Amino acid sequence: MRAAEEVQPTKQRALMLALERRGEEWQESLEELARLAETAGVEVVGTVTQRREKPDPVYFVGKGKAREIRQVRGDAGADVLLVDGELRPGQQRNLEEAAGMGVLDRTGLILEIFARRAQSRAGKIQVELAQLSYLLPRLAGKGTELSRLGGGIGTRGPGETKLESDRRRVRRRLRILQKQVERIGKRRAVERRHRQEAGVPVAALVGYTNAGKSTLLNSLSGAEVFVEDLLFATLDPIIRRVGLADGREFLAVDTVGFIRNLPHQLVAAFHATLEEVIEADVLVHVVDASHPQMEEQIDAARRVLGDLACAEKPTVMAFNKCDLVDDRARLTERAAREAHAVLISAATGEGLEELLRLVGERLEQALVTVELVVPWRAQHLLSEAHDRGRILAEEFVEEGVALTARVPEDVAQRLRHAAGAGERGGEEE
Ligand SMILES: Nc1nc2c(ncn2[C@@H]2O[C@H](COP(=O)(O)OP(=O)(O)OP(=O)(O)O)[C@@H](O)[C@H]2O)c(=O)[nH]1
Ligand SMILES: [Mg+2]
Structure with a gap:
């Protein structure tokens, strides 16, 4: 029986939990959590919500609600609870206790996805650093086991005995990783310096995850960059040379996608990667114009750019996937509200010439x-x-x-x- 289960692992089943806050777009946020779950390979089998303005300090939701989850969990056959919000370590433990199942908050889920996606050595080091910084304060009481990351998500941990040695191990590992990340940062800085000295300007493709940045890089440069209809397909910066109509050239950098409330552990750990954005001469903000939450995604991406102190960089807004948009007139009007914007389709090639013209123009001011x-x-x-x-x-x-x-x-x-x-x-x- 058991062996058979292990040979054919069934997809993990998740319940989602969210607070219905007045005026806040909790529904959109919940939809995004479902997308994140899908990306992590988890099946969402139910949703529990509670109308309240502030999370309960002990259980995140009310105690009664937390008990109710235990019931729903049994009926739905769920094995992990995904919370749309950030849990303090204590809340996570209490909720695990009350709901009788593994609990993962939004940050934890995003970290799981990053862990699965990381390909390069640098990517893996940065993800591990982010994961351990997230885990360290959670290694208390009945916390989550270190090795759970290898198995299913949100698996429950071993209890108290290993805790102290775990903590020491984590701290030691964190120091090593921090040093390695520093080295990555220094190496990338040297590489950037060489590029700058070569005098070739750099345009970074930025924007919400799944907007089509990698597809755009492929169409602009003929490169073969991993493209997938999942969140966070790209973690490592990828750089390609692109020619302009007048014979000038620039380097296009494709990098990690943004998301609403990008966990700060990730922003910190991925600083060496985001540095490519920070140091770029021009930004191409790629937008999925076919997405119902386009405006929220634009805002979320701008907030991350603000955090990186890049809000003032010369930017071209590329309203992508326009091949999927029926109401062209409305989209054209929307684009006209931006100083430098263009409708494109990275898939069909529409608008790419105009995009290059605008990038060329902005590079001159760079x-x-x-x-x-x-x-x-x-x-x-x-x-x-x-x-x-x-x-x-x-x-x-x-x-x-x-x-x-x-x-x-x-x-x-x-x-x-x-x-x-x-x-x-x-x-x-
Ligand atoms: N119809 C259409 N689909 C597109 C277009 N551009 C990208 N896509 C699709 O959108 C999905 C996401 O594209 P990616 O290029 O991986 O997006 P990304 O911004 O690099 O995503 P991350 O690396 O995850 O941040 C893929 O399924 C693409 O095929 C477009 O112009 N039109
Ligand atoms: Mg990508």
Whole structure:
């Protein structure tokens, strides 16, 4: 009996639990949780909700409701409870106790998905770091077992005996992982520096998960990037060279998708990956225009960009999947509300020329690398470079300041002019 079960593992069955909060879009959030469950390979067999404004500090929902879940669980044959929200470690334990089943909150579920998707060494290290930072405060009382990640999701843990040694092990492992992530960050920084010195600008494809970023990268560059109709298909940054109509080139970076309330453990652990976005010259914000929650997804992506201090970067909005949209007029109107926007279909190729034209335009306003000596009498340009660009290196030399910086094109021109004038020993400005 048992052996047969293990050979043919049945799909895990989940109950979802959410609070019906007034004015908050809890239904959309719940739909997204269902999508996340599907991505994690879990079948949703029922939903329990409770109308209340604030989570109960002990059980997340009321105690009565928590007991009710135990009943529903039996009827539906569910083995894991997915909570649409963030549980404090204590709430998670109490709810597990009351409901009599494994409990996973939204962050825990997203971490499970990331763990399954991570392919590269760097991706795996970053996911493990995020998972352990999430797990550490939960290793108390009847917590969740470390090894549960290998088995089904939300499996219940072993009890108290191993706890102290578990905690020590986790802390030690966390330190090692943090060092490794630092190294990844440094290596990527060096690679970026080389790209910048080569003078090829970078456009990062950003946006909500499943918007079509990887499909777009494929159509733009002919690359074969993993595309799937699931959330978080891409975890590692992928970089491809793309040509513009006028012969210029840029590098397109495809990276991890965003989501509403992206867990902060993930943002922290994936900093080395998100750095590709932070350091890009231009952003292409890819939007799934066929999605009923398009506006919420745009907002969610913008919030993440804000967290990364990228809200002010030159951006092109690409309203993708327009082949699936019936009301073109309405979408065109919506796009017109953005300063730089275009309707595209990464699948059919529609609008891609216009997209490239816009990206080219935005790249001109983006930063370029200069490496020169700013003569002493042109020091006012230095403060402008500080204000409007990014200083990569600065060193005092006899003739002035040896500067390597990324600055807007107009500042670059004046810097070059001043440096050139310095070389000729001219006095003109
Ligand atoms: N009809 C249509 N489908 C598209 C288009 N672009 C992407 N898709 C589909 O949308 C799904 C998601 O596409 P991906 O390119 O994997 O999306 P992504 O933004 O890279 O997703 P993550 O890596 O998970 O963040 C796939 O099934 C694609 O085939 C489009 O223009 N039209
Ligand atoms: Mg992708």
